[in-house]
Amino acid sequence: MKDCLSCFRKKEEEVERKIRTNDLEYNQQFGYASNYISTSKYNVFTFLPINLFEQLQRVANAYFVILLILQVIPAISSLTPVTTAVPLVIVLSITALKDLVDDVRRHQSDNLVNNRKSQVLRNGRLTEENWMNVQVGDIIRMESDAFVAADLLLLSTSEPHGLCYIETAELDGETNLKCRQALVETAELGDDNHSLGQFNGHITCEPPNNKLDKYEGTLEWNGEKYSLCNDQIMLRGCVLRNTQWCYGVVVFAGQDTKLMMNSGQSRFKRTHIDQLMNVIVLWIFGFLVCMALICAIACGVWESYVGQYFRAYLPWEVFTNNPAEIASLVFLSYIIILNTVVPISLYVSVEIIRMGHSLFINWDSKMYYAPKRTPAKARTTTLNEELGQIEYVFSDKTGTLTQNIMAFNKCSINGKQYGDVYDRDGNPMDITEFTKKVDFSGNVYSDKSFTFYDQTLLDDISKGDENVTNFFRLLALCHTVMPEEKNGLLDYQAQSPDEGALVSAAKNFGIVFLARTPNTITIKDQDKEVTYELLHILDFNNVRKRMSVIVRTTEGKLLLLCKGADSIIYEHLSQNCTDLQTVTTEHLNKFACDGLRTLCLASKELDPNYYEEWKSRHHEASTSLEDRDEKLDVVYEEIEQDMMLLGATAIEDKLQDGVPDTIANLADANMKIWVLTGDKQETAINIGYSCNMLTDEMEDVFIVGAHSKEEVRVELANAFKKIKDMVGCRDVMIKDPRATSMVDMGDKEFALVINGHSLVYALEKEMEIEFLNVASLSKAVICCRVTPLQKALVVELVKKHKQAVTLAIGDGANDVSMIKAAHIGVGISGQEGMQAVLASDFSFAQFRYPFIKFYM
The missing domain is CATH 2.70.150.10 (Calcium-transporting ATPase, cytoplasmic transduction domain A)
Incomplete structure (x- = not known):
């Protein structure tokens, strides 16, 4: 080949x-x-030796192979080797057959892929080739x-x-x-x-x-x-x-x-039962050796003083009459005779039970999510017994606790808040269910399902308020959404639900995103079709936490349009925005208290001469082969300065069904619940209260948000001192985080909220114990503004210092590292793709399913 x-x-x-x-x-x-690709583990020549080597890494299998070797020695064996060989061969054969079937399927899949046809241009002519060629x-x-x-x-x-x-x-x-x-x-x-x-x-x-x-x-x-x-x-x-x-x-x-x-092997997860079984087998083997040793010593003594008188009647079929040598042979003989103290059926029974339990999970109708036709799925058969031993639950928020179906709920435009208007009876007034429909030929169109509860925003749009128009125009231009026609209606393909919700909101308020090319964006602005020249897209990433576009209007103006996290946008605003920033911050805090996801919008007009100079620097950075991303970030940072604040958006992300009750029940079962999210602190805290992680009955909610190492250390020390004074902890606990599990908290409950920039220092080696002590004494922990790597590091920290089983549950690509790091990984089939499910040990459609079934 x-x-x-x-x-x-x-x-x-x-x-x-x-x-x-x-x-x-x-x-x-x-x-x-x-x-050519190969995902298989074996071939015809390597299957037997490699598979046998893998199976002999189990202590029980290695023990029985050694026992079989002893039984084929006539001088010491009183049993036929068949008694051990048959069950051992059956056990090894069943496992080998299972591995063989799996590998045959891999070979078939590889062959199918490698022999797919592709049209390859060779010597100016298209020829059909297999993929592997x-x-x-x-x-x-x-x-x-x-x-x-x-x-x-x-x-x-x-x-x-x-x-x-x-x-x-x-x-x-x-x-x-x-x-x-x-x-x-x-x-x-x-x-x-x-x-x-x-x-x-x-x-x-x-x-x-x-x-x-x-x-x-x-x-x-x-x-x-x-x-x-x-x-x-x-x-x-x-x-x-x-x-x-x-x-x-x-x-x-x-x-x-x-x-x-990206298709590398996931880390092998061994359950506590497996580890216990190996330890038990070793102890049983030690007990067996002791019994055989006692019997051998007794035989040696008997042979020395009494046995010589009976050799004429009970001759030994051995090469020696030396009592010590006879005792040695008897020792091995007793190892064979007493071998049944290590039951060979132990592992077989456990595997059968595990497989049956996995099938029960897959067949459970109460964990079947009918709206999406998604059943529960046990993606592994080796971790089932761990499900009842979990002490720490690490959960993502968006799409896991919440539905990740975004709806434009409120907004703040030029210091004026819109949303949540009620009539005299306290009922929300739904006044923007537009009746007009859109087609690709003409009119402004909106969704009948879209609702917004504030007549004043509709009035301001009708009046042609420039601030409101600029606000929604930015939403219609600053994104990476692709339009698509479905059944005669305009539909948006967005890479994130947030972007789709914002572009749809602009559409429903009269600024309709129609089409895009690599160099243009076309929108319908109050019944007038306008095409903007798209010059640059300044991409979003986890460091920048914002995205921008640079466009040229039909009048020739150059505009920079930006949206991103409020803390980041504020750092890049003009000094003239101080008063507006203060008012907008008040609105953002109100939005966060309502559990809404927020973004800030800003823009500025660019000087053409400055833009041309910046464009050359951008081209140089974009063509660099070394540290391209870092160089581009520097160039982006340069132009994203002195922007004018337009306002902020607030998007609602509702809790999934049953989340509050599930979390309350888990807390009652003394399970530690940690939420690891990239959302801002206020939103995370509000969701914590909504889902019963945080309660008004708690003695205190400690917030660690310092920006320096020493300040973080002080905040953690103060929190620990307050807990210690209230519950009587011992100072030795600061050196041994396992001691926190033995502290009687009484009826006192605490919670810890820590920001990502503080977590950077808290996870350092010299401070991780202090952080873990405070977190372990807290009934709930919320880590906000964290990166995917920090999620995994938090899980690894608990695994390192706590003798406890951990579970991580999430639905997005940013949860994969956390899911793989935990003892048990659960993937939620949500709105953010299937990466979390593919990396998980168990998958479910709703957060409440695994906990209701296994812990209630």
Whole structure:
């Protein structure tokens, strides 16, 4: 099989990858992996030795193999080896058969994928090749609904402006379409096989890695150098949608593709029962050795003083008459005779019970979520018994405790708050259920299901209030949403529910996002269609916590439009916004107290001369192959200064059914509940009260929000001192966090809320014990503004210092590291894709299901 072993070839670590298109000889000198993949563990020759080695790592299996070896020695064995061999072979065979079936399925899946057909451009002609024969540097043609064979640099498409649409469900579980765009220069190659066959671009890019949302590289062609980023990359596993055809050049193949780099083995999770069984087997074996040793000593004594008189009548079939040597043989003989004290059926019984329990979980109709036809799923059969031993629950908030179905609820525009208007009877007044419908030919349209409770906002829009219009215009322009027509109506494909809710809100208030191209955004502004030139998108990330767009209006004005977290936006505002910032902050606090998710909006007009200078710096940063993201962040930071505050949005994210009751029951069962969320402190605290994690009966809710190491230490020390004084803790507890589990808290309850910037210091080695002591004495812990890495570090901290079983539950990609770190990982089938489910040990549709079934 051509180059099928190239992916296993040992080679020096790549620093950068160099590719020449349509030049296989040049590319092959670097030993790049072919497109052949293998996910199987064994082959015909390695199955028996490797599988047997894996099974002998279990103490019981190793013990019985040793016992079988002893039984085949006639001098010491009084039993036929069949008595041990038959059950041992059955046990090993059942496990081996299960592993064999699983691996055969992997081989079948690999063969199916490796033998898929792809149209490859060779010598200016399209030829049909199996996927496994595709090489780095090949140009591939794909048609609509086809799977992407390898990681490709998009060259040209059937759509205007070099656009194409892909579905990434196999990568991240998200079914909404994403847009990719070829370089303008290569898009002109079109569908001309001759021109594409002569294409001799030289690509220099990053080495293979597992970052799905990042790609850095450059393309040199016809004496020009072009920057490449993730917008031009189509990853293996994606599906081409709504695009007639496209061409791409292979940059990563086979095991080097980002899909395969992300499909590594999850850490092996061993239950406490498994560990206990191994310990028990060792103790039983020790007991067996002691009994055999006593019997052997007694035999040696008997042989020395009495046995010699009976040898004529009871001859030993051994080579010696020495009592010591006879005693040694008797020792081994008694090991065989008494071997039944270690039951070989122990592991078999446990495995059968586990499998049956898993089936009961899968079949449980009370955990079946009818609206989405989603049953419970035990994705592993080895962790079932841990479900009743959990002491710590780590939960995400958005999409796990809440529904992650966003609705535009309130807003603050230029210091004026809108939303929540009631009539004289205290009932909310629903006054904006628009009756007009939209079609693609003309009129402003809105959703009949959209509601907003404030007539004054509708009045201000009708009056043409400039501040209100600018507010919703920003929402219609600053996003990455893709429009799509469904059943004659405009539907939005958003990468996050938040963005979809905001763009839909703008649509329902008369600023309708209609279409986008790589260089333009078209909106319907109060019945007038307007096209803005899209110059730059300054992407959102977890560090920036904001996104911006730079657009040119039809009048030639340059506008920077930005939305993001309030704490970040405030740092980039003009000094002229101080008074407005104060009023808006009051509104944001009110929104947060209502449990709403908030964003701030800001904008500014750019000077054309300054923009041209900044544009050149941006181009230099975007074409850099070293530290591109850091350099771009610096350039983005430079232009996102002195902005004018427009207002803030508030989006409602309702709790899932049964969450408050479930959490209250868990707390009554003395289970520690920690919520790890990226939301702001006020919103997280309010959700804590809504779901009964925090109660008014608590003695105190400690908030740690300092920005320096010493201040964090002081706040933790003060919290610990107050708890110690109220419940009588001992000072020794500060050195041993396990002691907190033995403290009698009486009827006193505490809670801890810590921000992400404080958690950075709290997780450091010299302070982690102090943090863990306060957290362990708190009935509820909320960590807000945390990153995915911090979520995993918090779980690892508890596992490291506590002898307790942990469970992590979440629904998004940012929860995967936490789910893998915990003893038990639970994935929620929610709105944020399927990555959490794929990484989990158990999956459910609702937060309440696993806890109601296993802990109530």
